[in-house]
Amino acid sequence: MNKKTILTILKKKQSGEKITMLTCYDYVTAKLISSQDIDMLLVGDSLGNVKLGYENTLSVTVDDMIYHTKSVKRGNDGALLITDMPFMSYEITIEDAVKNAARIVKEGGAEAVKVEGGIEIVDRIKAISDAKVPVVGHLGLTPQSINKFGGFKVQGRTEEGRRKLIADAEALEKTGVFAVVLEAVPEQLAKEITERLKIPTIGIGSGRYCDGQVLVVDDMLGMFTDYTPKFVKRYAEIGETIRTAVKNYIDEVKKGKFPREENTYK
Numbered sequence: 001m002n003k004k005t006i007l008t009i010l011k012k013k014q015s016g017e018k019i020t021m022l023t024c025y026d027y028v029t030a031k032l033i034s035s036q037d038i039d040m041l042l043v044g045d046s047l048g049n050v051k052l053g054y055e056n057t058l059s060v061t062v063d064d065m066i067y068h069t070k071s072v073k074r075g076n077d078g079a080l081l082i083t084d085m086p087f088m089s090y091e092i093t094i095e096d097a098v099k100n101a102a103r104i105v106k107e108g109g110a111e112a113v114k115v116e117g118g119i120e121i122v123d124r125i126k127a128i129s130d131a132k133v134p135v136v137g138h139l140g141l142t143p144q145s146i147n148k149f150g151g152f153k154v155q156g157r158t159e160e161g162r163r164k165l166i167a168d169a170e171a172l173e174k175t176g177v178f179a180v181v182l183e184a185v186p187e188q189l190a191k192e193i194t195e196r197l198k199i200p201t202i203g204i205g206s207g208r209y210c211d212g213q214v215l216v217v218d219d220m221l222g223m224f225t226d227y228t229p230k231f232v233k234r235y236a237e238i239g240e241t242i243r244t245a246v247k248n249y250i251d252e253v254k255k256g257k258f259p260r261e262e263n264t265y266k
């Protein structure tokens, strides 16, 4: 597949071509997804929920992110590879932020990192970017703030919230992020932010007017069903397919129908 870079992504905003992104956590899935000319793969810290079975993303470590990024890297054919910086890997000091971003690039092979937050973290973002690592921002319902928000709560519904989100988005652009994920941002506000910014907005639950869209792959494939945010559309029922396949396998082994002659060495 044609190699996508940050230039590919920036150009799509200019031309008005929609940008596509999915999360991805492993080699097999990276091969499958990138065979379809997706623009970006995100090794999301949602892997804490989806792959590790935690209740939220707060326990995810830099080592977890590197482990999964290496796996995705080997299967990726051409997509721009972005990895989330996990909770507390960029909050404490600028030095931490740069060191952890560097590990994600050097050891994991990510081409960019994503961080959650606005004005309060622009110094960390600038330092990472100055260290030659492209950064994606993430605003709105930022899951690493779950304890501060008191749950997975839509942000930007009050006038003050609206103003803060716009100011954060503009601050991120000024600091040099090359794209910003807008999560669960009310559609008209996401539209306004998208129109104000020269960098692309990638929406998840933020309506039709964002420059691109992202979903958690296990959600859109019907694999992860512990909870289903309203913004998820199921494009397949792979969970159901797996259950049926496993059921048939068990039945056939018990009845002696599997293995058959063609599955047997002579």
Ligand SMILES: Nc1nc(=O)c2c([nH]1)NC[C@@H]1CN(c3ccc(C(=O)N[C@@H](CCC(=O)O)C(=O)O)cc3)CN21
Binding pocket: 045, 046, 049, 050, 057, 141, 143, 152, 153, 154, 184, 216, 218, 219, 224, 227, 228, 229, 230, 231
């Ligand atoms: N599988 C999965 N999909 C995701 O999209 C996702 C993760 N995991 N883990 C990290 C975060 C958590 N996310 C979530 C989780 C729950 C809601 C949720 O329940 N939202 C409510 C709306 C809440 C409100 O109206 O304020 C909903 O009904 O959609 C949203 C995003 C998004 N991210």
Ligand SMILES: CC(C)C(=O)C(=O)O
Binding pocket: 023, 042, 043, 044, 045, 046, 047, 084, 138, 181, 183, 204, 214, 215, 216
């Ligand atoms: C949902 C996307 C944007 C994300 O941050 C993740 O998967 O962790």
Ligand SMILES: [Mg+2]
Binding pocket: 044, 045, 046, 084
């Ligand atoms: Mg994330």
